[in-house]
Amino acid sequence: MRSRVIGAALFGVGVLALVFAGGLAFVVAPQAERLPYDLERTQSVAEAPNARFMQITNGKAEVNQATLRSTITVQPDAKETAKLDGSLDGNAVVWLVGQEVIRTDTKALISAYSTSLALDRKSGAAQQWDKQWLDTGSNRQSVNYSGQIYKFPFGTEKKTYEIFDRDINTTQPARFVKTEQINGLETYQFTQEIRDATQPLPADRLQLLVGQLVPGATTGRVSYSNTRKVWVEPTTGQFVKVEETQSKKLVGDNGQETVILDAVFTYTDDAIARSADTAGSNRQLLQMVNLWGPLALAVIGLVLVIVGLLMALRRPRVATVGGSVPEPRRGSGRHADTGPAGDADPGRDGPQKADR
Template sequence: MKRIIGATLFGLGILSLLLAMALAWVIVPSQRKVPLDLVPPDVVVETANASFVQAKMLPNGTPQVVVENAGLRSTTGIKPDFKAAAELGGDTIIWNVYHSTNRIDTGEMINSAESRVALDRASGAAVPWAGQCHTETQAPCTPGDVAFAGQLYLFPFGTEKRAYQYWDSTLGKPLPIAYQATEEYNGLSTYRFQQQIPDQPADMNAETLAGLLGFLAPGATSGTISYRATRTLWVEPETGAIVGYREQQHRELVPDVGQPVVIFDADLQYDQATLDAVRKEAESGLALLNLLGFWVPLGLAILGLVLVSAGVLLSRAAGPRGGHRADETTRPLPTPVPS
């Protein structure tokens, strides 16, 4: 009986060790992906003081375009499109992204935008998709009018200490964002990345540019937009979650006559509600990865070693096959009888 129990314990121990290795090296790494049912929290960046162009209609019906100074709040909301993602297989998610910027003091909308983007579930980077689109008008965005690339809202699971490509919406292309340091931020150990975009021309549609010149640079017949920006991101490396964000952006209208006019200048950062929400989401993902990728395999490995050891000891205690045989007793020789 001991031999049977020992063999059973030994087999269970080996099974536990194999399951531990499979979890740690195969199952969990293969599942380091954005959940298909994930609905990210709304993200808000704001600043107490910014310079920006505001276009509005006066009570008498006259249009007005002026440079204002006030606090700004930009909100980004994401709604996953599960049906469209299902058509692309299990490795891609489709997000409908809604963005609006409002004055903090009056609540007036300054601008809005809408996008559709396909993202790789493991790397977080944009992937080619015919349905990608972006619009900053009231009209629905037209599929295929943009080619998103690089990181937009997520970094890879297991983010590395290296440069990545990060999307710049003003220039409409990805640019390098460099790893700078490892530091504590928002209660988490993070990698800090920074993207620096030096002064350069930025495209603007001819109608909008003509409108700006007409209101802000009377007498000018042409002009360009000068743009520069610095973005700093704090990324929780295991989950790829962006838990901190700062964007310093400056844009100027440069007419062919007269002085440049600042049309946007702001230093935007996550508000406290966003900091709390993204930290909670990152902590939840990190805890699950640690549980399934380390603690459960460790527990199974320890259990497996204990069972294997117990099985070996019981098998040895059972002795050789056939059981123990008692030593034979030597019979005394018969005593001879005298004749």
């Protein structure tokens, strides 16, 4: 009786473990692979040693050379996220992003922008949202974001993705190149090539630059090229390393041109280490929820169910006197095994038969 009670208890615990395994795999795991609403404020820093760049001081534009440092800050906008409705409600999160580029020797500000955008919580891609904006320092303007910008999808695949480029306000394909170990973490490298695209500028700003940097030209354009390499941790879709080889030329309508940017921006070692550490920790958490947790619970549950069934269905042992069942004695045919009344007395029956 006691074994049946224990078996039933083990069976119940095993079933409960299987239920938890299914809940972890099919309910908790899909929610874990989404951008959180309470994302902590993060920063990524990249530097471009010996860069050539245009610097405007008191309205005068000139081309200088120094090391540039770019800092991008990302933080969630809980207030705007709470206002999302329709298909975006519950499926998107609003981020506030800002970038500053300074020269490291004088700390002078070279360029800056701030922006607000909505990202899909699963794919990390920019979503259509009527309140998104971009401010490059002169004025706040509307922008139509799309594609990947600051993050790749959870479960990044070895395929081509569209990455949005802020300088030309559109997406360009980034193809998968290879896998690479960075700080002990496996990453996917993607490369985006932009060649001789035109960077849009306000007419008055463009005219100012042409007048100062391309003598003799009446108008012109900014020719923009960029080879963007992104190393992504595939489970989380987080950027671990970014490298951008940027080139900008001011081309006048008279055929003359001036290089206004020639720089290779790469995440600093500290930025790479922090990104790899964060991505590695998040990867372990996701694997625990998606794989190891459900698998462990399923194995434990199955073992307990089987053991519980075996114990509950086992037949009880028959209790006996003295610990064993007595074997019947072999009699002479006169019910010799029926007890004292049937016992034969050789000392009595034998002589009587002999006298006859």
